[in-house]
Amino acid sequence: MKITTKTRYAVRALVDLANQPESKIIPLIEIAKRQSVKPKYLEQIFLKLRQAKLIKSKKGPGGGYFISRAPSSVKISEIMKAVGESKAPVFCVATKKYKHCSRINRCPTRPYWKKLNKIIGTFFDTHTLSDLCKKRKCH
Amino acid sequence: MKITTKTRYAVRALVDLANQPESKIIPLIEIAKRQSVKPKYLEQIFLKLRQAKLIKSKKGPGGGYFISRAPSSVKISEIMKAVGESKAPVFCVATKKYKHCSRINRCPTRPYWKKLNKIIGTFFDTHTLSDLCKKRKCH
DNA sequence: CAATACCCTACTTTTTTAGTAGAATATTAT
DNA sequence: ATAATATTCTACTAAAAAAGTAGGGTATTG
Numbered sequence: 452m453k454i455t456t457k458t459r460y461a462v463r464a465l466v467d468l469a470n471q472p473e474s475k476i477i478p479l480i481e482i483a484k485r486q487s488v489k490p491k492y493l494e495q496i497f498l499k500l501r502q503a504k505l506i507k508s509k510k511g512p513g514g515g516y517f518i519s520r521a522p523s524s525v526k527i528s529e530i531m532k533a534v535g536e537s538k539a540p541v542f543c544v545a546t547k548k549y550k551h552c553s554r555i556n557r558c559p560t561r562p563y564w565k566k567l568n569k570i571i572g573t574f575f576d577t578h579t580l581s582d583l584c585k586k587r588k589c590h
Numbered sequence: 591m592k593i594t595t596k597t598r599y600a601v602r603a604l605v606d607l608a609n610q611p612e613s614k615i616i617p618l619i620e621i622a623k624r625q626s627v628k629p630k631y632l633e634q635i636f637l638k639l640r641q642a643k644l645i646k647s648k649k650g651p652g653g654g655y656f657i658s659r660a661p662s663s664v665k666i667s668e669i670m671k672a673v674g675e676s677k678a679p680v681f682c683v684a685t686k687k688y689k690h691c692s693r694i695n696r697c698p699t700r701p702y703w704k705k706l707n708k709i710i711g712t713f714f715d716t717h718t719l720s721d722l723c724k725k726r727k728c729h
Numbered sequence: 730c731a732a733t734a735c736c737c738t739a740c741t742t743t744t745t746t747a748g749t750a751g752a753a754t755a756t757t758a759t
Numbered sequence: 760a761t762a763a764t765a766t767t768c769t770a771c772t773a774a775a776a777a778a779g780t781a782g783g784g785t786a787t788t789g
Contacts, residue, residue, distance in 0.1 A: 452591060452592070452593055452675065452676060452677050452678065452679055452710065453591070453676070453678075453679060453680070453681075454591055454679045454680060454703075455745090455746065455747085456746080456747070457746085457747085459680060459699065462699050462702075463697075463698070463699055466698050466699065478764085478765065478766090479765075479766075480765085487693070489747090489748065489749085491748075491749060491750080492747070492748055492749085494766080494767085494768095495748090495768095497766085498766090498767070498768070501766095501767090508765090508766060508767090509755095509756080509765085509766085510754075510755045510756055510757095510764085510765060510766045510767085511755060511756025511757050511758095511763090511764060511765060511766080512756065512757045512758070512763065512764040512765070513756085513757065513758095513764080513765090514755085514756070514757085514764075514765050514766065515765075515766085516766085527702075536591065537591060537592070538591050539591065539592075540591055540592060540593045541592070541593060541598060542592075554626070558602075559602070559605050559722050559723055560598065560601050560602055560605060560722055563601075563666075563717065563721070563722055564593075566713075567710075567713055570709060570710075570713060571591065571706075571709075571710070574705075574706055574709060578702065582702070583698050583699055583702055584698055594776090594777065594778085595777080595778065595779095596777085596778085617733085617734060617735090618734075618735075619734080628778090628779065628780085630779075630780060630781080631778070631779055631780085633735080633736085633737090634737090634779090636735085637735090637736070637737070640735095640736090647734090647735060647736090648734090648735080648786095648787085649733090649734060649735050649736085649785075649786045649787055649788095650732090650733065650734065650735080650785095650786055650787025650788050651732065651733040651734070651787065651788045651789070652733080652734085652787085652788065652789090653733075653734050653735065653786085653787070653788090654734075654735085655735085
């Protein structure tokens with residue numbers, strides 16, 4: 452029942468960006484340093500966050516990244532989706548890439564995992580970036 | 591966010607046993623067949639379940655396994671603990687084998703994972719084996 | 730005493746996660 | 760222009776965890 456470092460780092464980095472003054476552009480290297488994450492690894496994560504349009508970037512000197520939407524509108528579930536984390540605790544209750552299981556209709560445990568899946572899904576759907584930076588300035 | 595097959599198989603096997611007439615002894619091979627789990631792998635799981643006293647065994651011909659407590663008293667969390675599944679979504683919120691993290695007091699995300707951890711923990715703590723076999727005979 | 734079925738440890742394979750490497754592209758400032 | 764900066768993208772490698780195998784041992788029963 453672990454979430455991956457990709458998700459953890461992504462959330463931390465986005466909170467970091469959300470805590471910056473609005474539209475301030477921060478180079479990746481700075482965030483990597485602050486968050487103690489290897490720059491090259493964070494780069495991969497940022498690529499995905501950008502492709503999911505959660506952040507925007509600017510190249511060249513003085514370039515960097517900045518958050519592209521109001522933190523209060525960015526659900527944690529979106530971040531997880533962006534970095535490819537699957538929230539489902541068991542494959543047979545995942546909506547995406549569902550693999551067929553022949554036991555599906557007689558499996559006594561599936562409804563239980565389904566229930567758990569719903570609880571977890573709701574948790575990630577009902578919290579946003581701004582819930583994670585409430586006690587700070589957060590544009 | 592996946593739970594391991596060890597936990598899934600363990601829960602399924604225990605539900606299977608719980609659905610048997612009281613104190614009926616079932617050889618592992620039968621459960622393995624019914625649950626489509628490799629016997630040798632299930633054996634490992636049963637070893638742990640027995641060590642955790644969730645099941646009892648009887649050797650020799652006519653031997654096998656049977657559940658040692660009322661299914662309504664067996665929390666899912668106990669099963670997970672028995673097979674070594676960690677429920678914590680992030681290492682820094684696990685009670686056991688906590689690894690120190692230097693960011694602990696200034697990490698904006700930890701309280702969030704902690705909250706998730708609590709929800710998940712409660713989920714597994716408040717359901718028992720009998721919740722998973724309600725619609726059937728379940729001693 | 731042979732057959733059955735659990736007991737236990739160690740090992741191997743597979744899959745996933747985590748991390749590295751490097752070359753390309755765009756932008757800014759001089 | 761061009762040097763410096765910083766993102767873009769793909770591919771590869773290493774480490775860790777999960778899943779599955781193997782095999783010899785022990786107890787019990789008919």
